[in-house]
Amino acid sequence: MKTFEYHNYYEILQVSPNAGKDQIRHAYRQALDIYDEESVATYALFSDRQRKTLMAAIETAFQTLVDDDKRDAYDQMLIDTGELNAAAFSSRIRRMPSAGLDVDSATREESFRRWVSKRAEEPEMRQRIEAILSGPRLSGPQLKALREAYGIEFNDIYALTRINSDVMKAIEADRFEDLPATVYLKQFLKSYAQILQIDPVHVVDSYLETMESGTLER
Amino acid sequence: MPTIYPIGGGKGGVGKSFVTASLGALLANSGKSVALVDLDLGGSNLHTFLGLPALDEGLNRFLDRTESQMERVAADTHIANLFLISSNNCSMEIANLFYAQKMKLIHAIRQLPFDYVLLDLGAGTNFNTLDFFLTSQKGIFICTPEPTSIENGFRFIKAVYLRKLKQIVKENDFNDQAKAAVMDKGGNGLKAGDVFDAVSKTDPHNMQRLKAEIGGFQFNLILNQFRRSADSTLGGKIATVCNRHFYSPFKFLGQVDFDDRVIDSIYTRKPYIAKFPDTTTAMQLKQIAELLIVQLHDPSIAIWNHENI
Numbered sequence: 001m002k003t004f005e006y007h008n009y010y011e012i013l014q015v016s017p018n019a020g021k022d023q024i025r026h027a028y029r030q031a032l033d034i035y036d037e038e039s040v041a042t043y044a045l046f047s048d049r050q051r052k053t054l055m056a057a058i059e060t061a062f063q064t065l066v067d068d069d070k071r072d073a074y075d076q077m078l079i080d081t082g083e084l085n086a087a088a089f090s091s092r093i094r095r096m097p098s099a100g101l102d103v104d105s106a107t108r109e110e111s112f113r114r115w116v117s118k119r120a121e122e123p124e125m126r127q128r129i130e131a132i133l134s135g136p137r138l139s140g141p142q143l144k145a146l147r148e149a150y151g152i153e154f155n156d157i158y159a160l161t162r163i164n165s166d167v168m169k170a171i172e173a174d175r176f177e178d179l180p181a182t183v184y185l186k187q188f189l190k191s192y193a194q195i196l197q198i199d200p201v202h203v204v205d206s207y208l209e210t211m212e213s214g215t216l217e218r
Numbered sequence: 219m220p221t222i223y224p225i226g227g228g229k230g231g232v233g234k235s236f237v238t239a240s241l242g243a244l245l246a247n248s249g250k251s252v253a254l255v256d257l258d259l260g261g262s263n264l265h266t267f268l269g270l271p272a273l274d275e276g277l278n279r280f281l282d283r284t285e286s287q288m289e290r291v292a293a294d295t296h297i298a299n300l301f302l303i304s305s306n307n308c309s310m311e312i313a314n315l316f317y318a319q320k321m322k323l324i325h326a327i328r329q330l331p332f333d334y335v336l337l338d339l340g341a342g343t344n345f346n347t348l349d350f351f352l353t354s355q356k357g358i359f360i361c362t363p364e365p366t367s368i369e370n371g372f373r374f375i376k377a378v379y380l381r382k383l384k385q386i387v388k389e390n391d392f393n394d395q396a397k398a399a400v401m402d403k404g405g406n407g408l409k410a411g412d413v414f415d416a417v418s419k420t421d422p423h424n425m426q427r428l429k430a431e432i433g434g435f436q437f438n439l440i441l442n443q444f445r446r447s448a449d450s451t452l453g454g455k456i457a458t459v460c461n462r463h464f465y466s467p468f469k470f471l472g473q474v475d476f477d478d479r480v481i482d483s484i485y486t487r488k489p490y491i492a493k494f495p496d497t498t499t500a501m502q503l504k505q506i507a508e509l510l511i512v513q514l515h516d517p518s519i520a521i522w523n524h525e526n527i
Contacts, residue, residue, distance in 0.1 A: 001410060001463045002462065002463045002464070002465070003463070033455070034455050034458065034459050035459075039455075040363065040365055040368055040449065040452060041368075041449075041456050041459060042456075043365045043369055044369035045372045045459070110450075110451065
Protein backbone atom coordinates (compact mmCIF):
# COMPACT_ATOMS: atom_id res chain seq x y z
CA MET A 1 0.00 0.00 0.00
CA LYS A 2 1.35 3.38 -0.99
CA THR A 3 1.58 5.95 1.79
CA PHE A 4 2.31 9.67 1.71
CA GLU A 5 6.00 9.07 2.39
CA TYR A 6 7.17 10.50 -0.91
CA HIS A 7 4.48 13.15 -1.29
CA ASN A 8 4.94 16.84 -0.68
CA TYR A 9 2.25 18.76 1.18
CA TYR A 10 0.56 19.91 -2.00
CA GLU A 11 0.35 16.34 -3.22
CA ILE A 12 -0.96 15.12 0.12
CA LEU A 13 -3.84 17.59 -0.01
CA GLN A 14 -4.15 17.19 -3.80
CA VAL A 15 -4.01 20.93 -4.49
CA SER A 16 -1.91 22.94 -6.90
CA PRO A 17 1.12 24.84 -5.58
CA ASN A 18 -0.84 27.96 -6.49
CA ALA A 19 -3.94 27.03 -4.52
CA GLY A 20 -5.53 29.76 -2.44
CA LYS A 21 -6.21 29.28 1.27
CA ASP A 22 -9.80 28.67 0.52
CA GLN A 23 -9.00 25.76 -1.78
CA ILE A 24 -6.56 24.40 0.76
CA ARG A 25 -9.19 24.46 3.49
CA HIS A 26 -11.62 22.73 1.18
CA ALA A 27 -9.06 20.08 0.23
CA TYR A 28 -8.27 19.54 3.90
CA ARG A 29 -11.92 18.95 4.75
CA GLN A 30 -12.24 16.52 1.88
CA ALA A 31 -9.17 14.64 3.04
CA LEU A 32 -10.58 14.40 6.59
CA ASP A 33 -13.83 13.18 5.14
CA ILE A 34 -11.99 10.28 3.50
CA TYR A 35 -9.27 9.43 6.01
CA ASP A 36 -11.11 10.01 9.28
CA GLU A 37 -11.56 6.84 11.31
CA GLU A 38 -15.32 7.16 11.08
CA SER A 39 -15.26 7.45 7.31
CA VAL A 40 -17.22 4.66 5.65
CA ALA A 41 -15.16 5.14 2.47
CA THR A 42 -12.04 3.76 4.13
CA TYR A 43 -13.64 1.52 6.71
CA ALA A 44 -11.10 -1.15 7.66
CA LEU A 45 -8.90 -0.23 4.68
CA PHE A 46 -6.03 0.96 6.86
CA SER A 47 -4.58 -0.39 10.06
CA ASP A 48 -4.80 1.99 13.04
CA ARG A 49 -1.14 2.82 12.68
CA GLN A 50 -1.42 3.52 8.96
CA ARG A 51 -4.43 5.73 9.49
CA LYS A 52 -2.71 7.70 12.25
CA THR A 53 0.31 8.28 10.03
CA LEU A 54 -1.86 9.41 7.13
CA MET A 55 -3.95 11.71 9.33
CA ALA A 56 -0.83 13.22 10.91
CA ALA A 57 0.60 13.93 7.45
CA ILE A 58 -2.65 15.58 6.37
CA GLU A 59 -2.72 17.70 9.52
CA THR A 60 0.91 18.85 9.12
CA ALA A 61 0.36 19.61 5.44
CA PHE A 62 -2.70 21.70 6.25
CA GLN A 63 -1.16 23.58 9.20
CA THR A 64 1.83 24.46 7.04
CA LEU A 65 0.03 25.53 3.89
CA VAL A 66 -2.62 27.57 5.64
CA ASP A 67 -0.02 29.71 7.44
CA ASP A 68 1.60 32.27 5.11
CA ASP A 69 4.99 32.31 6.82
CA LYS A 70 5.27 28.55 7.18
CA ARG A 71 4.10 28.09 3.63
CA ASP A 72 6.71 30.52 2.25
CA ALA A 73 9.45 28.68 4.13
CA TYR A 74 8.17 25.32 2.93
CA ASP A 75 7.94 26.50 -0.70
CA GLN A 76 11.50 27.80 -0.48
CA MET A 77 12.58 24.40 0.80
CA LEU A 78 10.83 22.66 -2.13
CA ILE A 79 12.60 25.00 -4.56
CA ASP A 80 15.98 24.59 -2.85
CA THR A 81 15.79 20.81 -2.88
CA GLY A 82 14.70 20.83 -6.50
CA GLU A 83 11.39 19.12 -5.71
CA LEU A 84 9.49 21.94 -7.39
CA ASN A 85 10.55 24.55 -9.88
CA ALA A 86 10.21 28.18 -8.77
CA ALA A 87 8.09 28.74 -11.86
CA ALA A 88 5.44 26.43 -10.41
CA PHE A 89 4.60 29.18 -7.92
CA SER A 90 4.60 32.11 -10.30
CA SER A 91 0.89 32.59 -10.60
CA ARG A 92 -0.13 32.10 -7.03
CA ILE A 93 -3.26 33.84 -5.93
CA ARG A 94 -3.13 33.65 -2.18
CA ARG A 95 -6.50 35.22 -1.69
CA MET A 96 -9.30 33.90 -3.76
CA PRO A 97 -11.72 36.69 -4.75
CA SER A 98 -14.68 34.70 -3.53
CA ALA A 99 -15.38 31.12 -2.74
CA GLY A 100 -17.90 28.77 -4.24
CA LEU A 101 -17.26 29.60 -7.88
CA ASP A 102 -15.83 26.21 -8.68
CA VAL A 103 -17.67 23.79 -10.89
CA ASP A 104 -17.96 21.32 -8.04
CA SER A 105 -19.73 23.70 -5.69
CA ALA A 106 -22.37 21.11 -4.82
CA THR A 107 -19.85 18.53 -3.57
CA ARG A 108 -17.97 21.33 -1.95
CA GLU A 109 -20.99 22.43 0.00
CA GLU A 110 -21.80 18.88 0.98
CA SER A 111 -18.33 18.18 2.28
CA PHE A 112 -18.25 21.52 4.11
CA ARG A 113 -21.53 20.85 5.87
CA ARG A 114 -20.45 17.34 6.76
CA TRP A 115 -17.24 18.69 8.19
CA VAL A 116 -19.07 21.27 10.32
CA SER A 117 -21.58 18.77 11.64
CA LYS A 118 -18.77 16.43 12.60
CA ARG A 119 -17.04 19.27 14.42
CA ALA A 120 -20.31 20.11 16.16
CA GLU A 121 -20.27 16.66 17.77
CA GLU A 122 -16.99 17.35 19.53
CA PRO A 123 -17.37 18.00 23.28
CA GLU A 124 -15.70 21.41 23.07
CA MET A 125 -18.08 22.64 20.40
CA ARG A 126 -21.06 21.11 22.15
CA GLN A 127 -20.21 23.00 25.31
CA ARG A 128 -19.92 26.26 23.42
CA ILE A 129 -23.25 25.74 21.69
CA GLU A 130 -24.87 24.72 24.96
CA ALA A 131 -23.54 27.84 26.66
CA ILE A 132 -24.98 30.08 23.98
CA LEU A 133 -28.36 28.36 24.03
CA SER A 134 -28.69 28.53 27.80
CA GLY A 135 -27.40 32.12 28.08
CA PRO A 136 -29.80 35.00 28.61
CA ARG A 137 -29.25 37.06 25.51
CA LEU A 138 -27.47 36.38 22.30
CA SER A 139 -24.86 38.83 21.10
CA GLY A 140 -22.84 39.13 17.93
CA PRO A 141 -19.48 38.47 19.60
CA GLN A 142 -20.82 35.14 20.91
CA LEU A 143 -21.62 34.05 17.37
CA LYS A 144 -18.25 35.27 16.22
CA ALA A 145 -16.49 33.25 18.93
CA LEU A 146 -18.42 30.16 17.90
CA ARG A 147 -17.62 30.69 14.22
CA GLU A 148 -13.94 31.14 14.98
CA ALA A 149 -13.87 28.09 17.20
CA TYR A 150 -15.09 26.08 14.21
CA GLY A 151 -12.47 27.71 12.00
CA ILE A 152 -15.10 28.96 9.57
CA GLU A 153 -14.24 32.05 7.51
CA PHE A 154 -16.49 34.69 5.95
CA ASN A 155 -15.59 33.24 2.58
CA ASP A 156 -17.11 29.90 3.55
CA ILE A 157 -20.33 31.58 4.63
CA TYR A 158 -20.49 33.67 1.49
CA ALA A 159 -20.05 30.57 -0.66
CA LEU A 160 -23.06 28.92 0.89
CA THR A 161 -25.39 31.80 1.64
CA ARG A 162 -24.23 34.81 -0.40
CA ILE A 163 -24.25 36.89 2.78
CA ASN A 164 -21.41 39.32 2.25
CA SER A 165 -18.73 39.93 4.80
CA ASP A 166 -19.85 43.51 5.63
CA VAL A 167 -23.19 42.22 6.87
CA MET A 168 -21.45 39.40 8.73
CA LYS A 169 -19.11 41.85 10.45
CA ALA A 170 -22.01 44.11 11.44
CA ILE A 171 -23.92 41.16 12.92
CA GLU A 172 -20.91 39.93 14.85
CA ALA A 173 -20.03 43.37 16.21
CA ASP A 174 -23.63 44.19 17.22
CA ARG A 175 -23.51 47.24 14.93
CA PHE A 176 -27.28 47.30 14.67
CA GLU A 177 -27.39 50.56 12.70
CA ASP A 178 -25.51 48.89 9.81
CA LEU A 179 -27.78 45.86 9.58
CA PRO A 180 -30.19 45.30 6.71
CA ALA A 181 -33.98 45.42 7.10
CA THR A 182 -35.35 42.97 9.66
CA VAL A 183 -36.96 40.73 7.07
CA TYR A 184 -33.55 40.13 5.46
CA LEU A 185 -31.72 40.03 8.75
CA LYS A 186 -33.93 37.18 9.96
CA GLN A 187 -33.11 35.19 6.86
CA PHE A 188 -29.39 35.86 7.25
CA LEU A 189 -29.37 34.90 10.90
CA LYS A 190 -31.24 31.72 10.12
CA SER A 191 -28.76 30.67 7.43
CA TYR A 192 -25.85 31.64 9.62
CA ALA A 193 -27.22 29.62 12.55
CA GLN A 194 -27.75 26.61 10.32
CA ILE A 195 -24.14 26.72 9.24
CA LEU A 196 -23.02 26.91 12.86
CA GLN A 197 -25.29 23.96 13.73
CA ILE A 198 -27.15 25.90 16.39
CA ASP A 199 -30.92 26.21 16.75
CA PRO A 200 -31.96 28.86 14.17
CA VAL A 201 -35.20 29.77 15.94
CA HIS A 202 -33.36 30.56 19.14
CA VAL A 203 -30.66 32.54 17.33
CA VAL A 204 -33.13 34.68 15.39
CA ASP A 205 -35.41 35.40 18.35
CA SER A 206 -32.66 35.99 20.83
CA TYR A 207 -30.59 38.17 18.53
CA LEU A 208 -33.58 40.32 17.61
CA GLU A 209 -34.36 40.72 21.29
CA THR A 210 -30.82 41.85 21.97
CA MET A 211 -31.03 44.21 19.05
CA GLU A 212 -34.28 45.78 20.22
CA SER A 213 -33.06 46.47 23.71
CA GLY A 214 -29.66 47.55 22.40
CA THR A 215 -31.15 50.04 20.01
CA LEU A 216 -33.35 51.46 22.78
CA GLU A 217 -30.45 51.94 25.15
CA ARG A 218 -28.45 53.94 22.65
CA MET B 219 -11.67 -14.02 -27.46
CA PRO B 220 -14.44 -12.70 -25.23
CA THR B 221 -14.33 -9.66 -23.00
CA ILE B 222 -14.47 -11.17 -19.54
CA TYR B 223 -15.82 -9.43 -16.47
CA PRO B 224 -15.55 -11.38 -13.23
CA ILE B 225 -18.01 -10.05 -10.66
CA GLY B 226 -16.98 -10.47 -7.04
CA GLY B 227 -16.83 -8.66 -3.73
CA GLY B 228 -16.03 -10.25 -0.39
CA LYS B 229 -19.43 -10.25 1.27
CA GLY B 230 -22.43 -12.45 0.60
CA GLY B 231 -25.83 -10.96 -0.13
CA VAL B 232 -24.55 -7.74 -1.71
CA GLY B 233 -26.13 -8.57 -5.06
CA LYS B 234 -23.39 -10.14 -7.15
CA SER B 235 -25.77 -12.57 -8.86
CA PHE B 236 -28.46 -9.92 -9.31
CA VAL B 237 -25.98 -7.52 -10.95
CA THR B 238 -24.50 -10.32 -13.10
CA ALA B 239 -27.93 -11.37 -14.37
CA SER B 240 -29.01 -7.77 -14.98
CA LEU B 241 -25.85 -6.64 -16.77
CA GLY B 242 -25.89 -9.84 -18.82
CA ALA B 243 -29.47 -9.20 -19.92
CA LEU B 244 -28.69 -5.57 -20.81
CA LEU B 245 -25.58 -6.46 -22.80
CA ALA B 246 -27.55 -9.15 -24.63
CA ASN B 247 -30.33 -6.64 -25.36
CA SER B 248 -27.81 -4.40 -27.05
CA GLY B 249 -27.13 -7.17 -29.53
CA LYS B 250 -24.02 -8.73 -28.02
CA SER B 251 -23.73 -12.44 -27.38
CA VAL B 252 -23.28 -12.98 -23.67
CA ALA B 253 -22.49 -16.02 -21.52
CA LEU B 254 -22.95 -15.96 -17.77
CA VAL B 255 -20.89 -18.47 -15.83
CA ASP B 256 -22.06 -19.30 -12.34
CA LEU B 257 -18.79 -19.76 -10.46
CA ASP B 258 -20.29 -19.46 -7.01
CA LEU B 259 -19.35 -23.11 -6.71
CA GLY B 260 -21.40 -24.80 -4.04
CA GLY B 261 -23.71 -21.81 -3.68
CA SER B 262 -24.93 -21.25 -7.17
CA ASN B 263 -28.33 -19.70 -7.80
CA LEU B 264 -27.78 -17.45 -10.81
CA HIS B 265 -30.45 -19.39 -12.72
CA THR B 266 -33.04 -18.17 -10.20
CA PHE B 267 -32.29 -14.52 -11.00
CA LEU B 268 -32.88 -15.36 -14.66
CA GLY B 269 -36.21 -17.01 -13.90
CA LEU B 270 -34.92 -20.47 -14.81
CA PRO B 271 -35.35 -23.74 -12.91
CA ALA B 272 -32.30 -25.62 -11.63
CA LEU B 273 -30.50 -26.98 -14.69
CA ASP B 274 -29.47 -30.63 -14.90
CA GLU B 275 -26.66 -29.93 -17.28
CA GLY B 276 -23.93 -27.36 -17.25
CA LEU B 277 -20.43 -27.21 -15.82
CA ASN B 278 -20.85 -30.76 -14.49
CA ARG B 279 -20.65 -32.15 -18.01
CA PHE B 280 -17.58 -30.15 -18.81
CA LEU B 281 -15.86 -31.20 -15.59
CA ASP B 282 -16.77 -34.91 -15.92
CA ARG B 283 -15.51 -34.76 -19.51
CA THR B 284 -18.73 -35.91 -21.14
CA GLU B 285 -18.52 -32.61 -23.02
CA SER B 286 -15.18 -31.20 -24.12
CA GLN B 287 -16.34 -27.80 -25.38
CA MET B 288 -17.49 -25.50 -22.61
CA GLU B 289 -19.75 -23.44 -24.88
CA ARG B 290 -21.83 -26.54 -25.57
CA VAL B 291 -23.02 -26.74 -21.98
CA ALA B 292 -24.36 -23.17 -22.16
CA ALA B 293 -28.16 -23.18 -21.77
CA ASP B 294 -30.61 -20.79 -23.40
CA THR B 295 -32.35 -18.24 -21.20
CA HIS B 296 -35.62 -16.37 -21.77
CA ILE B 297 -33.54 -13.56 -23.28
CA ALA B 298 -32.14 -13.68 -26.79
CA ASN B 299 -28.32 -13.75 -27.03
CA LEU B 300 -28.01 -14.55 -23.35
CA PHE B 301 -26.72 -17.95 -22.22
CA LEU B 302 -26.10 -19.52 -18.85
CA ILE B 303 -23.42 -21.97 -17.84
CA SER B 304 -24.70 -23.23 -14.52
CA SER B 305 -22.77 -25.02 -11.79
CA ASN B 306 -25.86 -25.93 -9.82
CA ASN B 307 -25.65 -29.39 -11.35
CA CYS B 308 -22.13 -30.06 -10.05
CA SER B 309 -21.26 -32.41 -7.22
CA MET B 310 -21.95 -31.40 -3.63
CA GLU B 311 -18.21 -31.19 -3.13
CA ILE B 312 -17.59 -28.80 -6.02
CA ALA B 313 -16.65 -25.92 -3.69
CA ASN B 314 -13.33 -27.71 -3.13
CA LEU B 315 -12.22 -27.68 -6.71
CA PHE B 316 -8.94 -29.37 -7.63
CA TYR B 317 -6.20 -27.15 -8.94
CA ALA B 318 -6.12 -28.87 -12.35
CA GLN B 319 -9.88 -28.47 -12.71
CA LYS B 320 -9.64 -24.81 -11.85
CA MET B 321 -6.97 -24.25 -14.48
CA LYS B 322 -9.04 -26.16 -17.01
CA LEU B 323 -12.04 -23.94 -16.28
CA ILE B 324 -10.04 -20.73 -16.55
CA HIS B 325 -8.48 -21.84 -19.79
CA ALA B 326 -11.85 -22.76 -21.30
CA ILE B 327 -13.52 -19.53 -20.12
CA ARG B 328 -10.87 -17.49 -21.94
CA GLN B 329 -11.73 -19.32 -25.17
CA LEU B 330 -15.52 -19.01 -24.97
CA PRO B 331 -16.93 -17.83 -28.34
CA PHE B 332 -19.09 -14.98 -27.01
CA ASP B 333 -18.70 -11.19 -27.06
CA TYR B 334 -18.98 -11.01 -23.28
CA VAL B 335 -18.50 -13.49 -20.50
CA LEU B 336 -19.61 -12.49 -17.01
CA LEU B 337 -18.43 -14.61 -14.10
CA ASP B 338 -20.63 -14.68 -11.02
CA LEU B 339 -18.30 -15.39 -8.11
CA GLY B 340 -18.97 -16.53 -4.57
CA ALA B 341 -18.36 -14.60 -1.36
CA GLY B 342 -15.10 -14.81 0.52
CA THR B 343 -11.49 -14.81 -0.58
CA ASN B 344 -10.54 -18.42 -1.19
CA PHE B 345 -7.96 -19.08 -3.89
CA ASN B 346 -10.52 -20.37 -6.40
CA THR B 347 -12.52 -17.16 -6.17
CA LEU B 348 -9.40 -14.99 -6.40
CA ASP B 349 -8.08 -16.89 -9.42
CA PHE B 350 -11.41 -16.66 -11.21
CA PHE B 351 -11.35 -12.93 -10.53
CA LEU B 352 -7.89 -12.78 -12.09
CA THR B 353 -9.05 -14.54 -15.27
CA SER B 354 -9.31 -11.12 -16.88
CA GLN B 355 -7.29 -7.91 -16.65
CA LYS B 356 -10.31 -6.14 -15.22
CA GLY B 357 -12.78 -7.16 -12.59
CA ILE B 358 -15.93 -5.72 -11.07
CA PHE B 359 -16.38 -5.74 -7.32
CA ILE B 360 -19.67 -5.05 -5.65
CA CYS B 361 -20.28 -3.48 -2.28
CA THR B 362 -23.26 -2.04 -0.52
CA PRO B 363 -22.78 1.24 1.39
CA GLU B 364 -22.66 -0.53 4.78
CA PRO B 365 -19.43 -0.72 6.81
CA THR B 366 -19.50 -4.54 6.96
CA SER B 367 -19.72 -4.77 3.21
CA ILE B 368 -17.03 -2.15 2.66
CA GLU B 369 -14.78 -3.96 5.13
CA ASN B 370 -15.17 -7.28 3.29
CA GLY B 371 -14.83 -5.43 -0.01
CA PHE B 372 -11.44 -4.04 0.96
CA ARG B 373 -10.35 -7.44 2.24
CA PHE B 374 -11.32 -8.91 -1.11
CA ILE B 375 -9.42 -6.19 -3.02
CA LYS B 376 -6.33 -6.68 -0.88
CA ALA B 377 -6.49 -10.45 -1.33
CA VAL B 378 -6.84 -10.13 -5.12
CA TYR B 379 -4.07 -7.55 -5.22
CA LEU B 380 -1.66 -9.70 -3.22
CA ARG B 381 -2.45 -12.81 -5.26
CA LYS B 382 -1.84 -10.88 -8.48
CA LEU B 383 1.46 -9.49 -7.19
CA LYS B 384 2.64 -12.99 -6.26
CA GLN B 385 1.58 -14.27 -9.66
CA ILE B 386 3.54 -11.54 -11.42
CA VAL B 387 6.71 -12.37 -9.49
CA LYS B 388 6.33 -16.14 -9.92
CA GLU B 389 5.40 -16.18 -13.58
CA ASN B 390 7.96 -13.69 -14.87
CA ASP B 391 11.74 -13.66 -14.80
CA PHE B 392 12.17 -12.16 -11.38
CA ASN B 393 15.24 -13.54 -9.61
CA ASP B 394 15.10 -16.56 -7.30
CA GLN B 395 15.44 -14.54 -4.11
CA ALA B 396 12.40 -12.47 -5.01
CA LYS B 397 10.47 -15.58 -5.95
CA ALA B 398 11.39 -17.24 -2.67
CA ALA B 399 10.36 -14.17 -0.69
CA VAL B 400 6.82 -14.27 -2.05
CA MET B 401 6.46 -18.05 -1.59
CA ASP B 402 4.47 -17.55 1.59
CA LYS B 403 1.43 -19.78 1.77
CA GLY B 404 -0.47 -17.44 4.04
CA GLY B 405 1.15 -18.62 7.26
CA ASN B 406 3.52 -15.67 7.58
CA GLY B 407 0.94 -13.01 6.95
CA LEU B 408 2.57 -11.77 3.76
CA LYS B 409 1.16 -8.41 2.64
CA ALA B 410 1.31 -6.51 -0.63
CA GLY B 411 3.82 -4.10 0.90
CA ASP B 412 6.11 -7.05 1.68
CA VAL B 413 6.13 -8.10 -1.98
CA PHE B 414 7.21 -4.62 -3.02
CA ASP B 415 9.83 -4.55 -0.24
CA ALA B 416 11.17 -7.95 -1.24
CA VAL B 417 11.47 -7.01 -4.89
CA SER B 418 13.03 -3.64 -4.16
CA LYS B 419 15.61 -5.34 -1.91
CA THR B 420 16.45 -8.46 -3.88
CA ASP B 421 15.56 -7.56 -7.46
CA PRO B 422 15.40 -3.75 -7.77
CA HIS B 423 15.68 -3.77 -11.56
CA ASN B 424 12.29 -5.44 -11.74
CA MET B 425 10.52 -2.90 -9.54
CA GLN B 426 9.25 -0.87 -12.48
CA ARG B 427 8.04 -4.00 -14.13
CA LEU B 428 6.15 -5.09 -11.02
CA LYS B 429 4.42 -1.70 -10.83
CA ALA B 430 3.60 -1.72 -14.54
CA GLU B 431 2.15 -5.23 -14.43
CA ILE B 432 -0.01 -4.62 -11.38
CA GLY B 433 -1.01 -1.27 -12.94
CA GLY B 434 -2.44 -3.24 -15.85
CA PHE B 435 -5.09 -4.81 -13.66
CA GLN B 436 -8.19 -2.69 -13.25
CA PHE B 437 -10.74 -2.76 -10.43
CA ASN B 438 -14.25 -1.50 -11.18
CA LEU B 439 -16.61 -0.71 -8.33
CA ILE B 440 -20.39 -0.88 -8.25
CA LEU B 441 -22.25 0.27 -5.13
CA ASN B 442 -25.39 -1.83 -4.94
CA GLN B 443 -28.50 -1.62 -2.75
CA PHE B 444 -27.99 2.11 -2.48
CA ARG B 445 -30.45 3.93 -0.26
CA ARG B 446 -31.19 7.59 -0.18
CA SER B 447 -29.71 8.01 3.28
CA ALA B 448 -26.26 6.91 2.12
CA ASP B 449 -23.50 9.34 1.19
CA SER B 450 -23.89 10.05 -2.53
CA THR B 451 -20.17 10.73 -2.91
CA LEU B 452 -19.12 7.41 -1.34
CA GLY B 453 -18.28 5.53 -4.55
CA GLY B 454 -16.16 8.38 -5.86
CA LYS B 455 -14.33 8.61 -2.56
CA ILE B 456 -13.53 4.90 -2.46
CA ALA B 457 -12.14 5.07 -5.99
CA THR B 458 -10.10 8.18 -5.16
CA VAL B 459 -8.56 6.71 -2.05
CA CYS B 460 -7.82 3.36 -3.72
CA ASN B 461 -6.19 5.09 -6.67
CA ARG B 462 -3.88 6.84 -4.24
CA HIS B 463 -2.89 3.81 -2.25
CA PHE B 464 -2.80 0.93 -4.75
CA TYR B 465 -0.77 0.66 -7.94
CA SER B 466 -3.80 -0.73 -9.79
CA PRO B 467 -6.32 1.72 -11.24
CA PHE B 468 -9.82 1.89 -9.74
CA LYS B 469 -12.96 3.07 -11.49
CA PHE B 470 -16.33 3.76 -9.97
CA LEU B 471 -18.95 2.51 -12.41
CA GLY B 472 -21.96 3.82 -10.54
CA GLN B 473 -24.48 3.10 -7.86
CA VAL B 474 -27.61 1.00 -8.10
CA ASP B 475 -30.60 1.90 -5.93
CA PHE B 476 -32.13 -0.61 -3.56
CA ASP B 477 -35.49 -1.86 -4.85
CA ASP B 478 -37.92 -4.18 -3.05
CA ARG B 479 -39.19 -5.35 -6.40
CA VAL B 480 -36.04 -7.39 -6.99
CA ILE B 481 -37.61 -9.98 -4.70
CA ASP B 482 -40.93 -9.75 -6.58
CA SER B 483 -39.16 -10.48 -9.84
CA ILE B 484 -37.62 -13.62 -8.35
CA TYR B 485 -40.99 -14.90 -7.10
CA THR B 486 -42.57 -14.33 -10.48
CA ARG B 487 -39.60 -16.02 -12.21
CA LYS B 488 -38.86 -13.17 -14.52
CA PRO B 489 -35.55 -11.30 -14.73
CA TYR B 490 -35.85 -7.96 -12.94
CA ILE B 491 -34.58 -6.05 -15.99
CA ALA B 492 -37.33 -7.59 -18.15
CA LYS B 493 -40.09 -7.11 -15.59
CA PHE B 494 -39.21 -3.58 -14.44
CA PRO B 495 -37.24 -1.98 -17.28
CA ASP B 496 -38.16 1.62 -16.40
CA THR B 497 -37.26 1.86 -12.72
CA THR B 498 -34.39 4.03 -11.46
CA THR B 499 -32.55 0.85 -10.54
CA ALA B 500 -32.90 -0.51 -14.08
CA MET B 501 -31.75 2.81 -15.57
CA GLN B 502 -28.68 2.84 -13.37
CA LEU B 503 -27.83 -0.72 -14.41
CA LYS B 504 -28.30 0.30 -18.02
CA GLN B 505 -25.83 3.14 -17.65
CA ILE B 506 -23.30 0.75 -16.18
CA ALA B 507 -23.84 -1.72 -19.04
CA GLU B 508 -23.31 1.10 -21.54
CA LEU B 509 -20.12 2.00 -19.74
CA LEU B 510 -18.85 -1.56 -20.15
CA ILE B 511 -19.55 -1.40 -23.88
CA VAL B 512 -17.88 1.98 -24.31
CA GLN B 513 -14.83 0.77 -22.41
CA LEU B 514 -14.46 -2.04 -24.90
CA HIS B 515 -14.35 0.33 -27.84
CA ASP B 516 -12.15 2.90 -26.24
CA PRO B 517 -9.84 1.53 -23.59
CA SER B 518 -8.26 4.94 -23.14
CA ILE B 519 -11.53 6.53 -22.05
CA ALA B 520 -11.18 8.94 -19.17
CA ILE B 521 -11.87 7.68 -15.70
CA TRP B 522 -15.60 7.67 -15.13
CA ASN B 523 -16.73 10.30 -12.75
CA HIS B 524 -19.72 9.44 -10.56
CA GLU B 525 -20.93 13.03 -10.74
CA ASN B 526 -21.70 12.57 -14.42
CA ILE B 527 -24.37 10.00 -13.75
